[in-house]
Amino acid sequence: MSDSALxxxxxxxGHNGFRGEQAQIVERLTSGGDALVLMPTGGGxxxxxxxxxxxxxxxxxxxxxxxxxxxxxxEGLRQLGVRAAYLNSTLDAAAxxxxxxxxxxxxLDLLYVAPERLLTARFLSLLERARIALFAIDEAHCxxxxxxxxxxxxxxxxxxxxxxPDIPRIALxxxxxxxxxxxxxxxxxxxxxxxxxxxxxxxxxxxxxxxKDGGGVRQLLDFLEGHRGESGIVYAFSRRRVExxxxxxxxxxxxxxxxxAGMEASxxxxxxxxxxxQDGIVMVATIAFGMGIDKPDVRFVAxxxxxxxxxxxxxxxxxxxxxxxxxxxxxxxxxxxxxxxRQLIQQGDAGEERKRLELGKLDALLGxxxxxxxxxxxxLGWFGEAHGGACGNCDNCxxxxxxxxxxxxxxxxxxxxxxxxQRFGAGHVIDVLRGxxxxxxxxxxxxxxxxxxxxxxxxxxxxxxxFRQLVAAGLLEADVEHHGALRLTAASGPVLRGERELRFRxxxxxxARGRKGRKSGTSAxxxxxxxxxxxxxxxxxxxxxxTAREQNIPAYVxxxxxxxxxxxxxxxxDLDELSRIPGIGASKLDRYGEAVLxxxxxxx
Ligand code: ADP
Ligand code: ZN
Numbered sequence: 001m002s003d004s005a006l007x008x009x010x011x012x013x014g015h016n017g018f019r020g021e022q023a024q025i026v027e028r029l030t031s032g033g034d035a036l037v038l039m040p041t042g043g044g045x046x047x048x049x050x051x052x053x054x055x056x057x058x059x060x061x062x063x064x065x066x067x068x069x070x071x072x073x074x075e076g077l078r079q080l081g082v083r084a085a086y087l088n089s090t091l092d093a094a095a096x097x098x099x100x101x102x103x104x105x106x107x108l109d110l111l112y113v114a115p116e117r118l119l120t121a122r123f124l125s126l127l128e129r130a131r132i133a134l135f136a137i138d139e140a141h142c143x144x145x146x147x148x149x150x151x152x153x154x155x156x157x158x159x160x161x162x163x164x165p166d167i168p169r170i171a172l173x174x175x176x177x178x179x180x181x182x183x184x185x186x187x188x189x190x191x192x193x194x195x196x197x198x199x200x201x202x203x204x205x206x207x208x209x210x211x212k213d214g215g216g217v218r219q220l221l222d223f224l225e226g227h228r229g230e231s232g233i234v235y236a237f238s239r240r241r242v243e244x245x246x247x248x249x250x251x252x253x254x255x256x257x258x259x260x261a262g263m264e265a266s267x268x269x270x271x272x273x274x275x276x277x278q279d280g281i282v283m284v285a286t287i288a289f290g291m292g293i294d295k296p297d298v299r300f301v302a303x304x305x306x307x308x309x310x311x312x313x314x315x316x317x318x319x320x321x322x323x324x325x326x327x328x329x330x331x332x333x334x335x336x337x338x339x340x341x342r343q344l345i346q347q348g349d350a351g352e353e354r355k356r357l358e359l360g361k362l363d364a365l366l367g368x369x370x371x372x373x374x375x376x377x378x379x380l381g382w383f384g385e386a387h388g389g390a391c392g393n394c395d396n397c398x399x400x401x402x403x404x405x406x407x408x409x410x411x412x413x414x415x416x417x418x419x420x421x422q423r424f425g426a427g428h429v430i431d432v433l434r435g436x437x438x439x440x441x442x443x444x445x446x447x448x449x450x451x452x453x454x455x456x457x458x459x460x461x462x463x464x465x466x467f468r469q470l471v472a473a474g475l476l477e478a479d480v481e482h483h484g485a486l487r488l489t490a491a492s493g494p495v496l497r498g499e500r501e502l503r504f505r506x507x508x509x510x511x512a513r514g515r516k517g518r519k520s521g522t523s524a525x526x527x528x529x530x531x532x533x534x535x536x537x538x539x540x541x542x543x544x545x546x547t548a549r550e551q552n553i554p555a556y557v558x559x560x561x562x563x564x565x566x567x568x569x570x571x572x573x574d575l576d577e578l579s580r581i582p583g584i585g586a587s588k589l590d591r592y593g594e595a596v597l598x599x600x601x602x603x604x
Contacts, residue, residue: 039174064138140173211333257284259288
């Protein structure tokens with residue numbers, strides 16, 4: 001690695017050293033080679049093209065699909081003293097013309113462009129007259145029509161290679177699965193590019209899965225109790241559900257905002273803006289929210305309903321803890337989720353093959369949820385990455401689940417499904433097993449069945465767990481045509497005949513109402529500040545909020561929490577000491593150094 005790269009890393013970005021494969025990627029690009037970079041969210045992808053753009057002559061061109069976020073990225077770069085700009089439909093003609101002029105006269109280090117603008121004949125011919133350092137294609141998985149972020153224009157980006165074969169290209173994504181990876185290399189004509197594949201582990205994320213009790217909102221509130229005042233995302237299944245969960249959180253005094261594709265565009269954009277700029281907002285959203293949300297201090301991602309696949313789950317949870325500080329991801333699911341999702345897939349208009357694929361992905365996710373194995377090991381295994389397990393930072397490692405011999409219970413459950421005609425949901429079948437005399441039981445004469453009241457040894461909650469695990473294991477399936485009625489599968493036979501033993505995990509005890517959710521809700525331990533440091537930290541945060549408001553930018557663009565924490569702990573006396581703290585480059589020292597020292601002094 002050339003000294004100049006490390007020097008720039010320190011001087012401009014304020015980082016002490018490279019992370020992971022950043023150094024090799026920067027080297028490759030700077031020397032003119034192409035690269036395909038697969039790195040998890042928060043891994044430090046942007047640096048991989050920003051630094052080479054500064055080291056090479058000319059302007060680095062960054063293709064980015066989300067115009068809403070270009071502005072923040074460009075603002076962040078300007079704060080570092082980098083000459084950055086963006087071109088998209090939000091600029092008026094005069095502002096766009098000025099950016100073009102800067103590009104042509106060599107006054108820009110980095111230019112962010114939306115793909116549709118880049119691909120216009122006019123812009124391509126403008127580029128012929130500019131000096132280009134490199135092309136960076138961000139969110140490169142958008143070329144894949146199988147993902148939900150598909151952008152047709154991304155397919156045409158091969159034109160860059162055709163017209164500028166000598167200019168290095170770098171494509172980046174946080175999508176981990178191998179088929180998408182191959183598709184990116186193929187579609188973007190990156191066959192000769194060196195592939196840099198990082199570990200997809202996110203050690204600072206703590207994984208938890210809980211079983212839904214009712215609608216799951218009560219449990220969500222318990223979880224949020226441990227994250228008061230922190231920014232986070234709650235993902236819900238549908239637009240209606242987003243609205244309802246957001247309302248319930250607001251009613252509980254939480255600063256929650258809804259976000260889904262059915263909302264009026266300006267309202268939606270306003271909520272997104274508030275989430276990015278203010279501290280402590282909980283965004284309740286469908287998966288329409290998230291791509292390119294690079295707010296670094298999202299402290300939790302909660303799924304109040306089951307996501308659709310492990311890939312989706314990994315991406316959504318990946319939005320937590322980009323700054324590397326501890327963050328928690330939490331998922332609650334129940335039998336109803338499985339029925340809903342199966343129904344959605346089967347009644348959708350995808351072809352048979354696609355439906356089978358999606359059902360298979362859902363089953364894999366269910367397997368993950370019910371697993372007693374280390375969550376990290378399970379997740380990474382799905383992406384083909386080996387992990388030794390025992391991570392110490394997931395529910396299964398922290399509180400190893402107990403299991404019990406469920407062979408008899410499973411036989412009772414399956415035969416009761418069979419005797420009642422495979423036309424009822426779990427609720428009624430459980431009533432029959434438990435010998436309840438409900439109207440429905442009497443209406444169907446089910447108190448006369450041989451399976452009536454054979455299940456008094458378990459309570460309702462335990463039976464729900466049995467049914468959920470039977471569905472997750474493929475021993476029962478929900479009949480979509482009949483409102484989720486449960487029926488047997490080919491795999492049920494051996495269990496019914498007592499030829500197969502089953503073990504189930506114990507249902508966690510029901511949390512006491514009103515309990516402070518500290519234990520389940522708290523994140524992995526963040527280094528606690530001593531009293532004086534905490535006072536300095538609070539003072540610095542207040543100063544940062546005010547400064548961010550003045551400039552109308554998100555607070556994290558000024559300094560990350562981790563930087564403020566380091567300042568509060570080190571309590572530097574002068575600019576020289578301050579400059580040695582990670583996260584403080586020359587430009588920020590220049591802009592904010594005096595103010596920071598002043599506030600430290602006042603807080604003492
Ligand atoms: P990604 O785009 O891969 O999600 P980013 O480029 O946004 O990740 O970087 C994530 C965080 O890591 C940012 O806060 C960034 O400042 C920080 N970061 C990146 N590289 C380094 C490094 N070499 N040393 C310290 N922090 C880094
Ligand atoms: Zn673990």
